[in-house]
Every structure is written in C-alpha cells, then in structure tokens.
Amino acid sequence: MRVIDLHCDTLACAEQDGRDLFRNEGQLDLERGNRLGSWVQTFACFLPSSLRGEEAYQTFLRQRGRLMEALEKYPDALELYHSGIEPAPGKCTALLSVEGGTALAGKAERIEEFKKLGVSFFTLVWNGDNELAHGVGGENAGLTSFGRECLAELEKWNILPDISHLNDLGMADVFSLTEGPVLATHSNLRSVWNHPRNLTEEQFRELVRRKGLCGINYYPAFVNGGSDYEPEALRRHLERMLELGGEDILALGSDYDGAEMPAFLCSVEKLAALREYVVEWYGEGLAEKLFFENARRFLEKNLRV
Numbered sequence: 133m134r135v136i137d138l139h140c141d142t143l144a145c146a147e148q149d150g151r152d153l154f155r156n157e158g159q160l161d162l163e164r165g166n167r168l169g170s171w172v173q174t175f176a177c178f179l180p181s182s183l184r185g186e187e188a189y190q191t192f193l194r195q196r197g198r199l200m201e202a203l204e205k206y207p208d209a210l211e212l213y214h215s216g217i218e219p220a221p222g223k224c225t226a227l228l229s230v231e232g233g234t235a236l237a238g239k240a241e242r243i244e245e246f247k248k249l250g251v252s253f254f255t256l257v258w259n260g261d262n263e264l265a266h267g268v269g270g271e272n273a274g275l276t277s278f279g280r281e282c283l284a285e286l287e288k289w290n291i292l293p294d295i296s297h298l299n300d301l302g303m304a305d306v307f308s309l310t311e312g313p314v315l316a317t318h319s320n321l322r323s324v325w326n327h328p329r330n331l332t333e334e335q336f337r338e339l340v341r342r343k344g345l346c347g348i349n350y351y352p353a354f355v356n357g358g359s360d361y362e363p364e365a366l367r368r369h370l371e372r373m374l375e376l377g378g379e380d381i382l383a384l385g386s387d388y389d390g391a392e393m394p395a396f397l398c399s400v401e402k403l404a405a406l407r408e409y410v411v412e413w414y415g416e417g418l419a420e421k422l423f424f425e426n427a428r429r430f431l432e433k434n435l436r437v
C-alpha cells in the first residue's frame with residue numbers, strides 16, 4: 133500500500149529519550165512503517181510554547197539532527213522527500229516540519245534558513261501563546277504583527293503554513309492574509325466531536341475551496357473524547373468531511389508519538405487495517421485518495437523541495 137502521513141512527533145521523543153528511529157518501543161519506527169509499502173512520513177520538530185529564544189532554535193536543530201543521523205545510519209531504510217520523487221517500496225521518504233513557531237527564536241529571517249534545512253510545513257503555534265500567534269487554550273486573539281511577517285516570509289520561501297493548533301481568529305487571519313496553499317496536518321471536525329483543536333465546518337470548507345489538505349488525527353480526545361474508540365468513530369469524521377466536499381483534500385495526520393492512540397491504530401503498521409476499513413466503507417478509490425493520492429497531488433503542485 134501507499135501512505136503519506138502529515139504529522140508525527142517521533143523526533144521530539146528521540147531528542148528526549150534517545151530512541152532510535154529504525155527500531156524503538158514507541159508508536160512509529162522505520163522498521164514497522166517500511167512494511168507498509170511506499171511510505172512518506174512527515175517528521176515534526178515539536179517546540180512547546182514555553183520554550184523560547186535560542187533554546188527553542190537549538191531544540192529544533194537537535195530534533196532535525198536526529199533525522200539527519202538516521203539518514204546517514206540507515207540509507208536503505210530512509211531517504212529525504214524531494215519534488216518529483218517516486219516513494220520506493222520498503223523505504224521511508226521523510227518530510228520535515230516545524231510544530232511551534234518559537235523555533236525561529238523571534239527571527240523571521242530564519243525562515244529562509246529553515247527552507248534550506250528542509251522544512252516543508254510550519255505550524256505557527258502549538259497550544260497556548262507564542263510570539264507569532266495564539267493556539268487553542270491561549271489568548272483569544274489573531275496573529276501578532278510578527279506572526280503576520282512570518283506568514284509572508286513562509287509564503288516567500290515556499291514553506292507551507294499549517295493551521296493545526298491555531299485558534300479560530302488565527303485561522304481566519306491566515307485565510308485572509310494569504311491565497312496560497314494552506315494545510316491542516318492533524319485536525320478533525322468540531323461538528324463531529326466538539327474539541328477546540330478540531331476544525332469548524334467553515335474552516336474545513338475553506339480548505340476545500342482552496343484545494344488545501346486536511347490530515348485526519350487518530351487521537352481519541354479529538355475523535356470522540358474518550359480514551360479509545362472503534363473504527364466507526366473515525367468514520368464519522370470522514371463521513372462528514374465527505375459531505376462537506378472534502379473528497380480531494382482528505383489525508384492522514386496520525387499524531388503518532390505525540391498522543392495516545394486507539395488500540396486498533398496503536399502502531400504505524402496498523403494502518404493496513406485502517407485502509408481495509410476505508411475500502412469497505414468507501415471503496416478502493418477513496419482509500420487511495422485518503423492514504424496517498426490527495427497528499428501526493430497537493431505536494432507536487434505546491435511544494436518545491
């Protein structure tokens with residue numbers, strides 16, 4: 133099978149506990165993921181809102197460093213994504229993203245450097261507040277003037293803004309300030325489960341209008357508010373997203389190693405079972421769009437790497 137996943141936090145775990153990317157006890161490693169087939173995985177560098185200044189920038193570099201080390205150590209299991217690449221079966225193709233704009237240490241000019249370091253998606257804020265914006269649980273305000281400056285800079289350097297974690301006013305600002313490509317790497321629908329991290333129908337429709345991308349998140353707190361769920365609970369999000377015209381923007385945004393997972397998706401190789409459910413519900417064509425084709429098309433059209 134072919135898979136593109138828009139978000140995992142494995143690099144932050146690796147930075148904290150030294151785990152190996154090829155084989156570890158967490159939810160995702162190259163050995164398990166590569167059994168899926170052709171697999172493109174976005175590895176986020178995660179910066180909590182409390183981490184500021186040069187310390188945040190250095191943390192970003194260390195997390196990215198873990199990916200670079202793995203690329204050197206496991207050339208047969210891992211390669212970097214670039215435009216036009218055909219993901220090879222049995223090998224992970226890695227995209228790099230930033231989750232939390234404090235990584236810039238307050239310097240918009242670092243965005244050019246981030247592009248050169250391979251960053252493809254950029255979440256302005258995590259939960260709470262930072263110098264750029266306000267996330268869920270933070271102040272009820274839109275982007276700061278520095279956040280606006282950064283958004284323009286991201287567009288200039290073709291790093292795609294990721295609206296997951298932004299509060300509603302921040303999302304409205306992103307939508308009004310840019311007509312460029314926007315994605316939500318790991319967000320579900322608030323009308324299905326009322327959690328502020330989930331998108332409103334209006335926000336989702338705007339992603340549809342823009343031909344953006346929305347990666348569905350498996351974290352039970354965002355799916356049904358419980359600690360576990362049956363596949364049908366995830367289907368309810370898919371069902372409503374499809375009703376809202378989302379067939380061509382749906383993608384996967386697992387949140388592996390960033391959140392507790394439901395038992396049936398507890399580890400990356402379980403995606404094969406999820407795909408079987410989706411085939412049963414909606415057929416092979418929609419499964420291929422959700423798991424691979426929509427994200428592939430979006431990346432080919434919008435990302436230059």
Ligand SMILES: [Zn+2]
Pocket residue numbers: 231296297318390
């Ligand atoms: Zn997140």
